[in-house]
Amino acid sequence: MQAWTFIVAAYAVTFVGTGGVAFAAWRAMRRAEAQAEGLSKRA
């Protein structure tokens, strides 16, 4: 296989993995903070 096949695979897996974890962390944070804020307003 060409060297670039390995390079593209390495960069793709890195950016997909990093992006996925960052997005999951952001979504969990937004969801939890919105829920906490909602409860505070109701109280």
Next chain:
Amino acid sequence: MHRFANPARFLSIARPLTGWLFWPGLGLLLIGAGCGLFVTPADYLQGETVRILYIHVPAAWLGMAGWSGIAIAALMQLVWRHPLAGVAGRAIAVPGALFTALCLITGSLWGRPTWGTYWQWDGRMTSMLVLLFLYLGYIALGNASARQGQQGGGVSQVTAIFGLIGAVNIPIINRSVVWWNSLHQGPSITLRGSSIDTAILWPLGPTLLGSSLLFGAIVLMRMRAILARNKVEARMQRLARG
């Protein structure tokens, strides 16, 4: 550090800091990776595959730095009973495991065209794989202690002790290429300098700094999520009690 023991004070700093770490981190990572892919020359011996360096080294650094962070958090939890230390440990574990896995995957993809094999059971690769298993164990223990609901979203003392003992593996990873024969190259970047030519080395600075800032932002987002969930759970328990 005890100044940040109050979650409200911690959040007042963490909220703006998340964006300040995330966007510059992403920018630096993209610039460094772009320059590493399209600007720097190929290596005279390894050819184009040397470009994997710019993502492999930051992944290795963050895998090891992440566990060092877990060990420091564990020490703060066990010795000073810092209320956010366990939360920080849990928040670090998932991105730390991810970057350790990325280090192993990108290393394999670099190894196949360079060494002729994806994997070898040598000191560096095996100790890095052990680090990934340590992370998975810590995540499982951390989730179990959070389910018990007694740690304020943090981790149990047993999990903290596990985090502290696991730190033994960090110097082993670092020195593995010196102590044992390996296909993996020896330490090429030390405090005394680098054996890599600067024409190839320079994009590593932006990718290292960028991925470190991004890692910090991810940890802060995960800590904020844990603290918000704690707040919701505490409120629900108070409502249930009437």
